[in-house]
Amino acid sequence: xxxxxxxxxxxxxxxxxxxxxxxxxxxxxxxxxxxxxxxxxxxxxxxxxxxxxxxxxxxxxxxxxxxxxxxxxxxxxxxxxxxxxxxxxxxxxxxxxxxxxxxxxxxxxxxxxxxxxxxxxxxxxxxxxxxxxxxxxxxxxxxxxxxxxxxxxxxxxxxxxxxxxxxxxxxxxxxxxxxxxxxxxxxxxxxxxxxxxxxxxxxxxxxxxxxxxxxxxxxxxxxxxxxxxxxxxxxxxxxxxxxxxxxxxxxxxxxxxxxxxxxxxxxxxxxxxxxxxxxxxxxxxxxxxxxxxxxxxxxxxxxxxxxxxxxxxxxxxxxxxxxxxxxxxxxxxxxxxxxxxxxxxxxxxxxxxxxxxxxxxxxxxxxxxxxxxxxxxxxxxxxxxxxxxxxxxxxxxxxxxxxxxxxxxxxxxxxxxxxxxxxxxxxxxxxxxxxxxxxxxxxxxxxxxxxxxxxxxxxxxxxxxxxxxxxxxxxxxxxxxxxxxxxxxxxxxxxxxxxxxxxxxxxxxxxxxxxxxxxxxxxxxxxxxxx
Amino acid sequence: xxxxxxxxxxxxxxxxxxxxxxxxxxxxxxxxxxxxxxxxxxxxxxxxxxxxxxxxxxxxxxxxxxxxxxxxxxxxxxxxxxxxxxxxxxxxxxxxxxxxxxxxxxxxxxxxxxxxxxxxxxxxxxxxxxxxxxxxxxxxxxxxxxxxxxxxxxxxxxxxxxxxxxxxxxxxxxxxxxxxxxxxxxxxxxxxxxxxxxxxxxxxxxxxxxxxxxxxxxxxxxxxxxxxxxxxxxxxxxxxxxxxxxxxxxxxxxxxxxxxxxxxxxxxxxxxxxxxxxxxxxxxxxxxxxxxxxxxxxxxxxxxxxxxxxxxxxxxxxxxxxxxxxxxxxxxxxxxxxxxxxxxxxxxxxxxxxxxxxxxxxxxxxxxxxxxxxxxxxxxx
Numbered sequence: 001x002x003x004x005x006x007x008x009x010x011x012x013x014x015x016x017x018x019x020x021x022x023x024x025x026x027x028x029x030x031x032x033x034x035x036x037x038x039x040x041x042x043x044x045x046x047x048x049x050x051x052x053x054x055x056x057x058x059x060x061x062x063x064x065x066x067x068x069x070x071x072x073x074x075x076x077x078x079x080x081x082x083x084x085x086x087x088x089x090x091x092x093x094x095x096x097x098x099x100x101x102x103x104x105x106x107x108x109x110x111x112x113x114x115x116x117x118x119x120x121x122x123x124x125x126x127x128x129x130x131x132x133x134x135x136x137x138x139x140x141x142x143x144x145x146x147x148x149x150x151x152x153x154x155x156x157x158x159x160x161x162x163x164x165x166x167x168x169x170x171x172x173x174x175x176x177x178x179x180x181x182x183x184x185x186x187x188x189x190x191x192x193x194x195x196x197x198x199x200x201x202x203x204x205x206x207x208x209x210x211x212x213x214x215x216x217x218x219x220x221x222x223x224x225x226x227x228x229x230x231x232x233x234x235x236x237x238x239x240x241x242x243x244x245x246x247x248x249x250x251x252x253x254x255x256x257x258x259x260x261x262x263x264x265x266x267x268x269x270x271x272x273x274x275x276x277x278x279x280x281x282x283x284x285x286x287x288x289x290x291x292x293x294x295x296x297x298x299x300x301x302x303x304x305x306x307x308x309x310x311x312x313x314x315x316x317x318x319x320x321x322x323x324x325x326x327x328x329x330x331x332x333x334x335x336x337x338x339x340x341x342x343x344x345x346x347x348x349x350x351x352x353x354x355x356x357x358x359x360x361x362x363x364x365x366x367x368x369x370x371x372x373x374x375x376x377x378x379x380x381x382x383x384x385x386x387x388x389x390x391x392x393x394x395x396x397x398x399x400x401x402x403x404x405x406x407x408x409x410x411x412x413x414x415x416x417x418x419x420x421x422x423x424x425x426x427x428x429x430x431x432x433x434x435x436x437x438x439x440x441x442x443x444x445x446x447x448x449x450x451x452x453x454x455x456x457x458x459x460x461x462x463x464x465x466x467x468x469x470x471x472x473x474x475x476x477x478x479x480x481x482x483x484x485x486x487x488x489x490x491x492x493x494x495x496x497x498x499x500x501x502x503x504x505x506x507x508x509x510x511x512x513x514x515x516x517x518x519x520x521x522x523x524x525x526x527x528x529x530x531x
Numbered sequence: 532x533x534x535x536x537x538x539x540x541x542x543x544x545x546x547x548x549x550x551x552x553x554x555x556x557x558x559x560x561x562x563x564x565x566x567x568x569x570x571x572x573x574x575x576x577x578x579x580x581x582x583x584x585x586x587x588x589x590x591x592x593x594x595x596x597x598x599x600x601x602x603x604x605x606x607x608x609x610x611x612x613x614x615x616x617x618x619x620x621x622x623x624x625x626x627x628x629x630x631x632x633x634x635x636x637x638x639x640x641x642x643x644x645x646x647x648x649x650x651x652x653x654x655x656x657x658x659x660x661x662x663x664x665x666x667x668x669x670x671x672x673x674x675x676x677x678x679x680x681x682x683x684x685x686x687x688x689x690x691x692x693x694x695x696x697x698x699x700x701x702x703x704x705x706x707x708x709x710x711x712x713x714x715x716x717x718x719x720x721x722x723x724x725x726x727x728x729x730x731x732x733x734x735x736x737x738x739x740x741x742x743x744x745x746x747x748x749x750x751x752x753x754x755x756x757x758x759x760x761x762x763x764x765x766x767x768x769x770x771x772x773x774x775x776x777x778x779x780x781x782x783x784x785x786x787x788x789x790x791x792x793x794x795x796x797x798x799x800x801x802x803x804x805x806x807x808x809x810x811x812x813x814x815x816x817x818x819x820x821x822x823x824x825x826x827x828x829x830x831x832x833x834x835x836x837x838x839x840x841x842x843x844x845x846x847x848x849x850x851x852x853x854x855x856x857x858x859x860x861x862x863x864x865x866x867x868x869x870x871x872x873x874x875x876x877x878x879x880x881x882x883x884x885x886x887x888x889x890x891x892x893x894x895x896x897x898x899x900x901x902x903x904x905x906x907x908x909x910x911x912x
Contacts, residue, residue, distance in 0.1 A: 092700035095578045095658075124727035125614055131701070158606030195577070195618045348764050452772070509794070510613075510861065521613075 004061040006460075007049060007227075009042050010260050010453030011067045012238060014281035014323070014343045015427060017454040018045030020053050020060075024267075028052040028450045031427075033343055038069050041212055043221045050225060057226035062530075064232035064240055064457040066260030070250045074106075074203060074304035080466055081182075082111035082149035083205045086138065086173075087163045087198060088121035088143035088156035092130055098155075103305040110206045115149060117141040122157030125469070125519075130157060133165045135172055142176035152177070153205040155186035155198040162468050163187045182208045182248075189251060189310070191467060192521065196309035204251035215243045234260040234456070236312045238293050239527055241461025242496060254303055255312040257453060260521040262287045262294040262313060264456025265423040268379050268446035274421040275410050275440070278452070279428030281323040282340035286316040286409045292504055293463075293527070318409050320402065322360040322428035323349070331393040333401045350390065350425045353383035357390070362398040363431035378402075403433040411439050418524055425452035436437040463505075464492035465523060472518035481507060481522060488526045497528030534590050534664045537641055545726050546666065548697065549589035549657055550848040554579050559761055561653035561756030563775070563875075566846050567860040568829035569650015569676030570612040574619050579658035582622075589661035592642075594670045594748050595741035603668060604632065604644035604733045606659040607652035609680060611699070612861060614728030615651065621700050624731035625659045628696035631704045632733055635694055640733070644668045644682065644742060648750035649676030667751070672735070674747035674877045675846050677889055678828045680719055681712035684877070685735050687884040690747035695719055695734025700724035707734075747877045749878055753778070761855040771855025772870050775848075781874035782907045784833060784840055785809040785822040786852060789867045809863060811871070822871060824849070826860045827894055833871060842891040844881065845903040848873040 005027070010017045011034055014035035018030040030048035035041040042065065050057060073079055084282040085098050098116045099107055105111070135241035145152075151174050152390035156165040173183055186201035218231060223287070234241040235252040238259040246253060261278040265271070266470045278285045288295040297334045301312045323345045327335040340350040341358055348354035350361040360380075363369055365387045369380050381387060414420060420439035424434060427450050450456060466488035470480035485504060493499040505525040538546060542706040549557070557577045562569070583589065596604065606625050608615060629640055643663070645656040648671040660667035674681030680692050692715045705722040709715045715734075723730035737745070757778055764771035777781060794807035806827045825832040827870040830847035833840045841847050849858040849869040858869050880889075881902065887893065890900040 089618070091621050091702075093619045093621065095620045096574065096581060100577050100581060122618070125611070125617070126727070130618070130727070192613060194619060195574075195616075316879070 005055060005059050006062040006064070006458040007046065007060055008457035009045055009065040009452070010257060010457060011038055011065065011315070012280050012453070013068075013259060013283070016041035016045050017451040018049050019041075019451050019454040019458065020049045020055065020509065021446070021455065021458050026448045026451070026455065029054070029448065029454070031451075032162050038067060039217045039221070040530075041074065042218065046221065046225065047181065049050040051426060053168055058228060060227045060229045061346045062229050062232065062458065062460060063222055063227060064234065066213070066234040066453055066457045067253060067258040068257055069214045069253070069523065070207040070209055071254050071303070074254070075209050077105055077109040077304070079210050080109045081209050082148060083115060083150035083202055084142070084145045084152040085116045086141070086152065086154045086169055086204055087118045087170060088133060088154065089194070090119055090120045093157060093194065094118055094123065098202070100195070101307065106304055106306065109200065109492050111149065113258050115145060119169070121169075122391060123159070123162040123165060125158055125161065127162050127423050129165075129516050133168055137167065137171050138172045139176055142173055146177060146457055149181070150183065151182040151205040151208045151423045153184045153186070153198070153201040154238065155194065155201050157194060159185070159187035160191050160197070160408065160467065181217060184208075189249070191309060193309050193521065196307055199306045199427060200310050203306060203308060203513070204249065207250045208247065211253070212247050213527075214245055215511070219243070232457075234263070235463065237463045237525070238263045238456070239461050239483070240457070242463070244496065251310055253312065258285045258315050259294055259313050260289060260456035261285065261425060261453040262289055262456065263292075263459050264452035264454065265289070265446070266453055267433060267459055268425070268452055268473065269423045269444045271421050271423060271444065274423060277410065279424065279426040279432055279504070280321045282319070282321045282342050283343065284318050284320045284406070284409065284415045284428070286318070287313050288413050291505060297503070314413070316409055316413050318405065320359070320405050322431045324359045326357045326359060326362060328357065328394055328398070331334045331391050331397060333394070333397045336401055336405060349385060350386045352383040357398070359398070359402055359428070360431045361387055362395055362402070366393045366399060369430060388493045404430060404439065407438045410437065414439060425449040461527050462492055462495050462497035462530055463525065463527050464488055464495050465525045467521060467523040469519060469521050472520065481521050481524070482524045485526070488524045492526050492528045496530055499528065502528035532664070534588055534660070534666055537665060538592065539602065541596060541598050543592055545596065547591045549591055549667075551580055551583055553755065554583070554654060554657060556758035556762060557657070557751060557756065558654045558758070560758030561649050562733060563757060563761070563848055563855070563857045564674070564754055564846065564851065565647070565649030565676040565857065566829040566848055567826060567858065567863075568678065569647060569652065570615055572651045572654050575651045575654030575658060578620070578622065579654045579661065580662040582658045587661040587664070589657050590666045591669050591751060593616055594664045594668055594743050594746065596741060597642060597668055599738060599740035601641045601739045602638055603644045603737055603739065603742055604640050605644045605646040605672065605735045606643045606656045606733050608655060608729050608731050610723035618657065618700075618727065618729065620659075620731055622662060623702070624698040624700060625733060627698045627704050628650060628731060628733035629663060631706060632694065632696045632736070635706055640665065642666050642668050642703045643794055644746060645671045645751060646673075646735070647671055647676045648674050648747065648754050652676070653751070653754060662683065667737070667741060670746035670748045670752045671744065671750045672746060673880065675844070676829055678843075680734075681888045682718040682800065683735070684747055684885070685737060685745045685878045686712050687882055687888055688879065690735055690737050690741050690745050690818065692735050693718075695732055695735065697722045697730035697732045699729075703879070708802045714813070724727040726766070731877035745879070747879060764840055772850060772852060772872060775850070775855065775872060779874045781846075781872045782903070783870060784873045784910075785811060785813065785820070785835055786815055786817050787813040787822060787869070789863060789869065790861060811869070815867070824871070825896070828860060831894055832891065832896060833873065839898060839901070840906050841873045841903045842896070842900050843894060843899060844885060844889050846875040848872045848874065873907060875903050
């Protein structure tokens with residue numbers, strides 16, 4: 001599809017970026033303020049793109065976005081679904097019931113423990129039933145829930161290996177609550193580790209409507225503007241999924257924005273292994289790229305205060321951005337942030353005549369704002385006299401503090417002592433030091449770096465994975481890996497990839513410890529191009 | 532009888548209440564002392580939290596406070612770590628074990644002793660003590676984590692694991708009363724397989740006197756203090772490793788980046804344990820040096836530039852140098868950075884029978900045991 005027009009958006013905490021791409025080239029870019037509902041900001045950026053470029057909307061072949069709809073909803077406990085919660089696992093597992101360890105306000109926002117049902121069922125690791133599934137109990141619980149729940153989450157013990165009980169439960173739920181009820185099955189969301197997978201499934205079920213509304217309003221906005229292209233959303237691993245798929249799996253978009261940034265950096269810089277530093281107005285995310293994709297975090301990911309095992313990019317977020325307030329006593333810097341003026345920079349920052357010294361003002365004072373970015377409407381400095389009045393020592397100290405903070409963050413994410421290339425992107429990239437950064441072979445600030453995330457959303461690659469438990473006493477290791485790889489490729493095809501283009505990103509093997517035999521879990525990630 | 536009634540009968544008014552914060556601190560300390568194994572303690576911790584939330588009391592008593600004739604047993608789980616995270620208990624399993632053991636032995640069990648001061652089997656006995664309503668004794672059977680039932684200071688000092696009761700979540704209970712500790716281990720692990728991967732066990736019945744004579748005493752307070760210090764170090768941005776060394780008298784033996792992991796699977800000799808070795812390339816003061824660590828569920832041996840520096844039962848802990856978070860053998864990955872800390876095992880673990888039971892040769896290594904103090908003489912970086 002190179003040569004065709006693609007539109008991409010990246011929703012950040014402060015700004016929503018948009019780009020219109022033709023093949024590898026950025027045709028136009030736009031920036032709008034992120035709105036509370038997120039969607040309005042996207043539509044504004046879309047209008048700006050269409051107005052500036054004057055392209056025929058019908059020529060647009062793909063619209064994609066990295067978005068924060070679900071993350072915001074979960075963090076703010078806003079517009080969440082009431083979730084009917086089923087765990088299939090009694091008589092095991094009841095010492096730790098569902099929602100254990102959840103923040104009280106989030107528990108209430110999704111309907112609380114009265115919607116929780118622990119049902120007899122689930123599987124053993126070797127495929128036996130723990131006990132037969134208590135179908136009657138599910139039907140009864142559903143009748144009680146009728147009218148009280150918006151969606152249902154089902155989690156069965158060992159469902160990532162044997163999903164039968166979850167599937168059977170889904171049928172019963174559908175039968176009693178109707179076809180319109182949305183059901184999340186845990187085995188489609190995450191892997192082994194019951195409590196974290198259950199949390200992931202419940203969170204997913206809680207943001208179904210949020211995602212549905214977002215997708216519907218975007219679809220309407222796009223088609224009203226004459227665009228007939230399909231919509232895609234970037235998922236946590238940096239690949240894209242169709243919006244219709246995203247409606248079922250909104251939880252896969254919690255790290256959508258950062259993942260898009262990483263992909264954009266790879267695309268713009270051509271570097272496939274290194275560090276990505278995405279500097280925004282309020283925070284900086286540092287990620288590590290391996291073969292062009294963000295490295296996955298191997299630890300639990302906490303979303304809205306809940307521990308999950310959703311696969312997310314391994315990301316280090318620090319409270320440093322262009323709008324970060326430099327706290328100082330005289331010429332000495334006492335702290336960088338963590339507070340930021342955010343989009344109030346244009347009112348509160350020294351450069352704009354405001355009362356507060358920010359990282360942005362430091363860069364202005366040092367004459368480091370070398371590039372003029374067309375996407376910003378305002379000048380970077382409207383009150384030079386305020387900046388000139390700053391003591392030089394203070395400015396130098398602040399600059400050094402910013403550099404040290406970035407160096408430390410990069411160092412934490414590196415997996416090698418050797419210097420690696422670093423890619424600086426994001427709106428804040430132009431107001432931070434880029435020379436002499438420790439541990440880095442070179443700092444790249446590619447063209448269009450300020451809209452790197454938006455560019456990243458337009459790379460048309462589908463990601464998928466498969467996993468299985470293999471018994472190496474019965475099956476050769478290479479055969480087993482090949483078998484799971486084929487499954488992963490099939491999954492990528494189902495998600496919309498051209499099967500012939502699908503390639504393996506990584507292979508993970510986890511042995512079953514403290515147990516006789518040669519069992520291990522194999523997980524294979526693949527990527528492929530879109531039809 | 533409630534736990535308070537038991538303590539007043541013992542004449543004990545000096546005990547410590549284990550609240551949720553204490554549980555999290557003890558669990559962090561125990562996961563560090565678990566030497567890379569011991570299973571993910573999260574399940575035990577959440578269970579214990581729930582027990583506390585239900586208004587039950589978890590009370591920790593000093594071993595000296597326990598009357599010589601009172602009876603204690605270990606409580607914990609044995610089996611596949613992965614099954615534990617996927618199929619947590621219902622909380623009744625240990626009640627069933629205690630009930631059957633009491634009837635079998637004709638005596639009440641008045642206290643719980645954690646089998647390990649490391650991994651999931653530290654918070655689990657806390658939860659059990661709270662749920663059952665008996666005190667938990669500030670001691671354990673190894674001062675670390677080890678994979679097998681007979682690998683305890685109790686056993687090597689003459690206490691038999693039998694009778695041991697092993698239950699599943701459906702109320703099935705297996706009681707094993709065998710003279711041979713290794714056979715008991717095989718039978719209980721066999722029960723775990725039949726149950727679907729995990730046995731919930733109570734065993735090693737011992738009197739207060741035996742406990743005082745054979746256990747690793749006050750190891751739970753050590754884990755607690757360790758957890759506290761690491762949490763404090765994180766909060767105040769201090770060096771957690773230094774805090775740990777101060778407390779344990781350990782050695783900072785290596786620091787580096789994991790550059791290779793070589794796992795082997797279920798050969799006869801591994802008895803089903805995950806086995807392998809990792810290579811660590813030195814950084815900072817260890818630049819230019821290479822470390823090799825052998826593991827069988829736990830980190831077992833450390834060689835630096837080909838020279839042996841630590842063997843079981845001495846402790847090898849690999850920790851994140853910044854957070855002090857332990858790195859486990861089952862989730863270790865290429866690229867992790869870690870500081871290797873060595874801690875001498877308790878003297879009660881270093882007897883001749885101890886070295887036979889869990890020394891290097893038992894794990895298939897060809898070295899004779901040499902204490903870490905000797906191996907590290909003048910070698911600390």
